[in-house]
Amino acid sequence: xxxxxxxxxxxxxxILVLRGVSLEVxxxxxxxxxxxxxxxxxxxxxxxxxxxxxxxxxxxDGSIYFNDTRIDRMSPEDIVRLGIVxxxxxxxxxxxxxxxxxxxxxxxxxxxxxxxxxxxxxSYFPRLKELRHATAGYLSxxxxxxxxxxxxMIAHPKLMLLDEPSMGLAxxxxxxxFDMIQRFNSEEKTAMLIVEQxxxxxxxxxxxxxxxxxGRVVLDAPAAKLTDNPDVKEFYLGVGTRxxxxxxxxxxxYRRRKRWLA
Amino acid sequence: xxxxxxxxxxxxxxxxxYGLVALGLVLVYKSSRVLNLAHGSFLMILAxxxxxxxxxxxxxxxxxxxxxxxxxxxxxxxxxxxxxRPLIGQPILAVIIATLALxxxxxxxxxxxxxxxxxGLPEFIPREAIWLxxxxxxxxxxxxxxxxxxxxxxxxxxFRYTKMGLGxxxxxxxxxxARSLGIRVKNxxxxxxxxxxxxxxxxxxxxxxLNSVNNGNALIGLTKALPVMLLGGLESLYGALxxxxxxxxxxxxxxxYMDPWVGGGFSNxxxxxxxxxxxxxxxxxxxxxxxxxxx
Ligand SMILES: Nc1ncnc2c1ncn2[C@@H]1O[C@H](COP(=O)(O)OP(=O)(O)O)[C@@H](O)[C@H]1O
Ligand SMILES: [Mg+2]
Numbered sequence: 085x086x087x088x089x090x091x092x093x094x095x096x097x098x099i100l101v102l103r104g105v106s107l108e109v110x111x112x113x114x115x116x117x118x119x120x121x122x123x124x125x126x127x128x129x130x131x132x133x134x135x136x137x138x139x140x141x142x143x144x145d146g147s148i149y150f151n152d153t154r155i156d157r158m159s160p161e162d163i164v165r166l167g168i169v170x171x172x173x174x175x176x177x178x179x180x181x182x183x184x185x186x187x188x189x190x191x192x193x194x195x196x197x198x199x200x201x202x203x204x205x206x207s208y209f210p211r212l213k214e215l216r217h218a219t220a221g222y223l224s225x226x227x228x229x230x231x232x233x234x235x236x237m238i239a240h241p242k243l244m245l246l247d248e249p250s251m252g253l254a255x256x257x258x259x260x261x262f263d264m265i266q267r268f269n270s271e272e273k274t275a276m277l278i279v280e281q282x283x284x285x286x287x288x289x290x291x292x293x294x295x296x297x298x299g300r301v302v303l304d305a306p307a308a309k310l311t312d313n314p315d316v317k318e319f320y321l322g323v324g325t326r327x328x329x330x331x332x333x334x335x336x337x338y339r340r341r342k343r344w345l346a
Numbered sequence: 347x348x349x350x351x352x353x354x355x356x357x358x359x360x361x362x363x364y365g366l367v368a369l370g371l372v373l374v375y376k377s378s379r380v381l382n383l384a385h386g387s388f389l390m391i392l393a394x395x396x397x398x399x400x401x402x403x404x405x406x407x408x409x410x411x412x413x414x415x416x417x418x419x420x421x422x423x424x425x426x427x428x429x430x431r432p433l434i435g436q437p438i439l440a441v442i443i444a445t446l447a448l449x450x451x452x453x454x455x456x457x458x459x460x461x462x463x464x465x466g467l468p469e470f471i472p473r474e475a476i477w478l479x480x481x482x483x484x485x486x487x488x489x490x491x492x493x494x495x496x497x498x499x500x501x502x503x504x505f506r507y508t509k510m511g512l513g514x515x516x517x518x519x520x521x522x523x524a525r526s527l528g529i530r531v532k533n534x535x536x537x538x539x540x541x542x543x544x545x546x547x548x549x550x551x552x553x554x555x556l557n558s559v560n561n562g563n564a565l566i567g568l569t570k571a572l573p574v575m576l577l578g579g580l581e582s583l584y585g586a587l588x589x590x591x592x593x594x595x596x597x598x599x600x601x602x603y604m605d606p607w608v609g610g611g612f613s614n615x616x617x618x619x620x621x622x623x624x625x626x627x628x629x630x631x632x633x634x635x636x637x638x639x640x641x
Contacts, residue, residue: 138522140435164528176523178516189516192509193528235527 085111085151085275086132086168086243092145093124093131093299101127103299104146109243112273114265116290116307118283118320124299125279126173129245132277133170134160150243165193167242171235173251173279175228179221183212183231186220190235198238205234208264226257233261237268243275250282258282262289283320287311295320348480353599355481361594362491363553364617367566368574368586369498370545376518376581377538378430380441384449386567388543389550390560391452392418393467394460396551397559400468407470411551418547422540430535449564456561464560471555490552497545498587505583514538518581569614570597573621579634588632593617 086109093102101124109115119125130136131143137160148156155163169190178186187205191198206213209230215223220231229249236244249265250258266289269276280286287293293310295303303310310316367389374382392414399410429448433441471489475482505511517524517534524531553563574593578585593616601613624631 133526135522135526138525160525161528161530164526170526172523172526176520178519178523180519181512181515185512185515188509188512189524189527189529192513192516239527 085109086277087149088128088132088146089148090146091128091131091143091148091156093127093136093141094144095139095141097142101141101299102131105296105299105301106146107294107301107304109275109277111242112269112275113292114269114276114278114290116283116286116293116310117277117279117296118281118286118293118310118316119296121281123296125296126247127299128296129170129247129277129279131156132163133168133245134158134163135170135172164239167240168245169236169239169241169243170245171232171247171249173247175225175232177220177223177228177231177235179219181220182217183220183223184216186231186235187212187238190238193239201238201240205238208237208268209234226253226261229253229257229261230264233264237272237274240272241274243277246276246278248279248281250280250285258285262286265289283310283316349602350599351481353602354595355478355483356487357595357598358591359483359487359491359594360556360598361591362494362587363549363556363590364566364570364574364594365578365587365590366494366497366545366549366552367571368578368590369501369583370542370549371567371571371575372578372581372583372586373538373542373545375575377514378441378535379438380430380445382542383442383446383568384452385445385542385546385571386564387449387452387456388418388421389546389553389567390562390564391456392543392547393550393554393559393563394456396547397465397467397554398460401465407468411470414547414551415544418543419540422538422543423536425539425543426532426536430539431532449567453561453564456564460561462561464558466558467551467555469555486556490556493548493552494590495587497548498583501541501583510534510537570617573617573624575631576621577624577631579631582631582633585631585633593620596620 088105088107090104090106091102092100092104094100105128107115117125117128127141130139130141132148134155136142143156147154150166150168153166155166178189181189184202187202188198191201194201211227212230212234215227220228223231233249246265249261253261262285265276265278268274278286278290287307287310290307293305293307294301295316303313303316305313311321367385371382371385374380395417396410396414399405399413400407429444430441433444472485475484476488505515513524513529513534514537516527516529517531521531550563553566570593574586574589577592578589597613597616600616604612
């Protein structure tokens with residue numbers, strides 16, 4: 085359904101951030117995109133949603149297809165109309181509007197009464213219903229995360245791009261959010277591409293995962309395989325770490341060297 | 347006491363108009379973060395156009411007003427297309443300077459077209475005073491005040507209940523999020539400029555019908571509406587109304603008592619004096635957005 089082909093992205097025409105990323109999201113599937121800070125995960129999502137345009141970024145090579153439509157030259161407004169919605173990282177609620185007004189904003193492209201859509205979101209997040217007249221800027225972090233996700237869900241997208249939904253949330257809330265992601269995916273058949281630092285949470289719901297580093301895909305495997313991969317274990321799942329974070333590439337060198345020495 | 351009441355009522359009436367003028371500034375600022383320094387010039391030139399249609403072309407006044415409203419919508423769309431869009435990506439200061447230039451351009455056009463004359467609009471609302479006990483209100487002031495209030499209510503309902511209004515509010519806070527939801531920001535900006543210039547037209551015509559049509563009317567953009575906007579809060583609609591009334595009352599009451607002492611003229615600087623004080627103690631105004639900070 086979504087296919088990225090050797091995509092290269094530059095900001096301001098010079099800062100090369102993605103160096104030929106290829107990935108695929110099949111219909112109805114959840115795909116995880118993992119990687120350290122600054123690897124280019126958010127950039128990859130913005131390349132898909134077209135929001136690069138708002139940050140002076142451009143796809144300078146390769147292509148992105150959604151079904152049979154080439155979308156890497158399209159404006160974000162038109163890409164949304166194809167059914168791709170990005171939840172930008174950092175819980176960007178419209179602070180001065182109420183919860184419900186924020187949700188109505190998510191339904192901006194739907195015609196007619198959105199009452200049923202609102203109820204759909206409230207069925208996933210009953211907390212939002214209680215808070216529907218509250219000013220969004222004063223919600224807690226977890227509630228704001230629910231709100232931005234609800235704002236995307238209300239549009240019934242075919243593909244949802246989630247950027248770090250668990251950032252800064254307590255483990256219990258993270259679990260709640262990921263349970264909801266799974267439920268929405270199985271009930272609505274919405275495909276999802278989830279960017280996460282919390283690899284464990286993301287891999288627990290994803291069918292497939294990619295690891296990117298320095299703008300390149302360095303690993304690409306079914307989620308179960310990734311979970312078992314020793315390097316992923318060490319660097320993204322926090323199993324057997326020596327407390328210090330190194331890049332996947334460095335590990336490889338380190339291992340190789342160790343083997344030579346042995 | 348009677349004199350004070352009279353000043354108070356006069357202040358409230360004129361304050362309604364100031365609030366309406368400021369409302370045009372607020373709309374533009376809310377959507378695009380631009381302080382429109384040409385607002386006063388727009389309201390002056392739109393009032394001149396109304397006078398020309400009515401007095402020079404002999405059209406009925408209501409038709410003249412309607413034509414001016416249509417022109418103001420087109421002007422608003424034109425400003426977005428030919429001024430804002432080419433300046434996308436430039437610092438906001440560049441856009442503000444562009445509005446300043448546009449304001450001077452409009453004043454130049456006004457001088458060429460209508461000279462330095464002062465004219466009166468044909469009467470289209472009754473003028474006889476109404477007496478409320480010891481206080482008299484000139485009817486045309488009351489009408490103007492009523493129209494201002496009506497516009498505030500309509501705009502409130504528009505923002506509260508329409509999709510376009512919701513879109514404007516989202517764009518005003520976060521353009522990137524707006525685009526991520528599929529809202530076409532350029533259209534929203536064009537619409538809010540069109541709204542603002544319709545309001546400029548109405549307030550310009552009302553102000554001219556209270557006083558007269560002349561190039562000096564452009565000054566109320568900076569000397570009255572700007573203090574009102576700062577007082578009420580840059581983004582607040584009802585702030586503009588409340589701020590307008592405060593500035594109107596301050597100007598008439600303080601000016602009314604002070605002018606005999608200082609030989610006149612204090613009422614003209616009163617709003618600016620108030621603006622200075624506001625900037626010092628409450629830079630975001632009474633109803634303006636305080637940044638919501640969480641820890
Ligand atoms: N708007 C931008 N302009 C210039 N450089 C950017 C911009 N956004 C991100 N970058 C750079 O691109 C790299 C990848 O950023 P990002 O995609 O946000 O990483 P991630 O989401 O994986 O943490 C970083 O080095 C960052 O500094
Ligand atoms: Mg990121």
